Amino acid sequence: xxxxxxxxxxxxxxxxxxxxxxxxxxxxxxxxxxxxxxxxxxxxxxxxxxxxxxxxxxxxxxxxxxxxxxxxxxxxxxxxxxxxxxxxxxxxxxxxxxxxxxxxxxxxxxxxxxxxxxxxxxxxxxxxxxxxxxxxxxxxxxxxxxxxxxxxxxxxxxxxxxxxxxxxxxxxxxxxxxxxxxxxxxxxxxxxxxxxxxxxxxxxxxxxxxxxxxxxxxxxxxxxxxxxxxxxxxxxxxxxxxxxxxx
Amino acid sequence: xxxxxxxxxxxxxxxxxxxxxxxxxxxxxxxxxxxxxxxxxxxxxxxxxxxxxxxxxxxxxxxxxxxxxxxxxxxxxxxxxxxxxxxxxxxxxxxxxxxxxxxxxxxxxxxxxxxxxxxxxxxxxxxxxxxxxxxxxxxxxxxxxxxxxxxxxxxxxxxxxxxxxxxxxxxxxxxxxxxxxxxxxxxxxxxxxxxxxxxxxxxxxxxxxxxxxxxxxxxxxxxxxxxxxxxxxxxxxxxxxxxxxxx
Numbered sequence: 001x002x003x004x005x006x007x008x009x010x011x012x013x014x015x016x017x018x019x020x021x022x023x024x025x026x027x028x029x030x031x032x033x034x035x036x037x038x039x040x041x042x043x044x045x046x047x048x049x050x051x052x053x054x055x056x057x058x059x060x061x062x063x064x065x066x067x068x069x070x071x072x073x074x075x076x077x078x079x080x081x082x083x084x085x086x087x088x089x090x091x092x093x094x095x096x097x098x099x100x101x102x103x104x105x106x107x108x109x110x111x112x113x114x115x116x117x118x119x120x121x122x123x124x125x126x127x128x129x130x131x132x133x134x135x136x137x138x139x140x141x142x143x144x145x146x147x148x149x150x151x152x153x154x155x156x157x158x159x160x161x162x163x164x165x166x167x168x169x170x171x172x173x174x175x176x177x178x179x180x181x182x183x184x185x186x187x188x189x190x191x192x193x194x195x196x197x198x199x200x201x202x203x204x205x206x207x208x209x210x211x212x213x214x215x216x217x218x219x220x221x222x223x224x225x226x227x228x229x230x231x232x233x234x235x236x237x238x239x240x241x242x243x244x245x246x247x
Numbered sequence: 248x249x250x251x252x253x254x255x256x257x258x259x260x261x262x263x264x265x266x267x268x269x270x271x272x273x274x275x276x277x278x279x280x281x282x283x284x285x286x287x288x289x290x291x292x293x294x295x296x297x298x299x300x301x302x303x304x305x306x307x308x309x310x311x312x313x314x315x316x317x318x319x320x321x322x323x324x325x326x327x328x329x330x331x332x333x334x335x336x337x338x339x340x341x342x343x344x345x346x347x348x349x350x351x352x353x354x355x356x357x358x359x360x361x362x363x364x365x366x367x368x369x370x371x372x373x374x375x376x377x378x379x380x381x382x383x384x385x386x387x388x389x390x391x392x393x394x395x396x397x398x399x400x401x402x403x404x405x406x407x408x409x410x411x412x413x414x415x416x417x418x419x420x421x422x423x424x425x426x427x428x429x430x431x432x433x434x435x436x437x438x439x440x441x442x443x444x445x446x447x448x449x450x451x452x453x454x455x456x457x458x459x460x461x462x463x464x465x466x467x468x469x470x471x472x473x474x475x476x477x478x479x480x481x482x483x484x485x486x487x488x489x490x491x492x493x494x
Contacts, residue, residue, distance in 0.1 A: 002470050071467070071468040071469055090474070093472070094474075094475045097469060097471055097472065098469070098475065099469060136470060136471070136472055137469040137471065138468065138469065138470060139469065178486060178489075179486055179489035179490050179492075179493055180493075182486070182490060221385065222318055222344060222384040222385065222386065223249050223383060223384055223385060224344055224345070224383070224384065224478075225340075225341075225383055227337070227341075227474065228341045228344055228345065228478045229478075231471075231475045231476075231479040232345070232478040232479065232481070232482035233482070234479070235479035235480070235482050236482050236483060236486040238483075239425060239426055239429070239483040239486055239487065240486065240490070242424060242425075242426035243426050243490065246426055246427075
């Protein structure tokens with residue numbers, strides 16, 4: 001936890017009283033004393049500092065000063081075939097920490113039906129994992145997350161409305177690597193990136209994305225788990241744009 | 248499991264009899280029938296196919312044909328401040344799947360002592376996580392893994408003996424990003440990459456790496472968890488080299 005995340009309505013006259021896991025973190029991990037300064041941020045708002053004004057068992061009182069905007073989002077939105085629950089939890093935190101703007105969790109042929117019926121999708125309990133990502137990355141703005149139970153309505157109705165200068169779909173196997181696609185990325189553009197399920201997209205799905213303007217690329221012969229592929233690909237696209245800017 | 252990993256001494260006259268989790272995987276996940284072909288590989292050796300010749304409760308008999316070398320390793324060795332056990336398990340599988348050659352797990356000021364006393368370090372049980380990475384990435388050669396309980400002997404005695412054309416140390420905060428270092432990477436070179444603990448390297452440690460020829464870079468204002476930073480940075484270095492080659 002590199003930032004203590006607050007809700008705006010928790011701050012009353014510049015003070016916030018914490019009694020939950022955040023207080024426990026201040027006590028047990030950061031081992032703060034009265035007068036210490038910790039980094040805080042308001043969900044959806046500014047980042048600043050919290051001065052510890054009082055400490056008691058299970059409680060902490062902070063005086064909050066908010067000063068800086070959160071870091072810029074990546075100009076990247078992620079379309080992800082819904083992974084199994086344990087991977088989904090990790091990827092929610094990873095995508096948030098990396099600064100993804102919008103996350104579209106979609107169905108695909110090789111997504112198991114049970115994944116939609118499991119937590120954190122069934123009970124919409126994924127906010128926790130987004131907040132973990134914000135606390136890790138010193139950010140306050142989570143990605144928007146939407147869930148799409150049917151592939152075709154997503155592709156036919158929603159996808160055409162999404163703005164992006166570059167559309168990329170990751171698909172294992174042969175073909176062009178991201179190095180082959182990188183030179184075509186718009187320097188100040190935004191990317192819409194689609195990553196498939198374990199077992200990959202089926203041909204029909206790749207064709208649908210292709211028809212919607214997506215360029216296919218491969219990560220090479222190694223098949224990566226989604227919690228490795230997501231940070232690897234997002235980081236590569238980010239680097240490719242930075243290199244294009246400095247070229 | 249995208250590859251069934253075999254030990255060479257399990258293959259007798261071209262046949263292998265599986266009775267453990269690999270047999271369970273064939274039965275329950277791949278749901279194979281007699282005559283089906285699955286991908287197999289020999290630890291440290293070739294990749295090929297296994298034809299299912301017999302199936303019974305908890306058992307599978309495969310006829311093995313080995314044909315192809317494993318994928319090339321990344322030309323990248325990773326020096327990693329030992330992460331907490333749950334992260335270590337993930338990072339072992341990730342580094343293996345990504346194709347890291349050598350993995351040096353080292354001590355640093357902000358590594359908790361208990362991490363060295365916990366599984367999988369204490370009981371050297373990390374082979375499982377390496378094999379998970381191989382099974383995922385369709386590879387047969389795990390990285391070598393070595394454990395270094397003391398920082399200074401590692402830096403002073405071992406580090407000078409390690410060959411690399413480029414030495415990079417990741418350190419959060421300001422400074423040059425990887426895009427600033429990428430143009431200096433040797434096109435066909437090898438990288439020695441150092442990634443610090445949660446909480447970062449201390450100044451003394453960064454100075455020691457600097458004195459050993461390491462160039463510092465920052466990932467920007469976002470602080471990433473090790474299971475996100477490792478694939479992100481490794482993938483960026485890989486892309487930078489690919490772009491340099493195609494330039």
